[in-house]
Amino acid sequence: MGLATAVTWSFAALVGIYLLYLWLAGGGLRRQTAKVTPLPATLIFSHPVLAVAALACWIAHLLTGSRALAWVAFGGLAVAALLGFVMFTRWLGSGRHGGRARFPMVAVILHGVAGLVTFVLVLLTASSALSY
Incomplete structure (x- = not known):
């Protein structure tokens, strides 16, 4: 199940990269003229940075079998x-x-659907890591 999780996570990341590309191609930060925007840059960039860091921890968990890395x-x-x-x-x-x-x-x-499926798979896999 860990490998299937990595596949769904990678798919979500690829679609996310496409969405980020569209945002940047559409003007990105230059297009946001108001100081208060619905999608501030901090929010837009912290979402993928956290997701990629968590994916790196997941890959490390798959390589080492560390339960702590699965929960991180x-x-x-x-x-x-x-x-x-x-x-x-x-x-x-x-x-x-x-x-x-x-x-x-x-x-x-x-x-969103790929992210939700990944979230559930990570939770299930990390929880089952407690049993061995």
């Missing part, structure tokens, strides 16, 4: 997922998801 990966992923949920709700609230949206709805949904 879960903790990092939990915070990254919370930040992702905050971004998603702010994105929905901003009204930028209809018509000429900045992000394609399909990509956002794929990223």
Whole structure:
């Protein structure tokens, strides 16, 4: 199950990289003229940084079998997922998801579903690591 988790995590990361590319290609920080924005740069960049750091811990867990690394990966992923949920709700609230949206709805949904599946798999795998 650990390898399947790494695959779903990698898929979520690839879709996330695509979304980040679209944001940067659409102007990124230059496009945000107001000081208070629905998606501040801190939120946009801390989400993937935490997710990638947690993925590195997960890969280290797969290589070493360390239970501690599995739980550190879960903790990092939990915070990254919370930040992702905050971004998603702010994105929905901003009204930028209809018509000429900045992000394609399909990509956002794929990223979220892959992230949710990964979160559940990490939790299940880390929990089962307690039994051996």
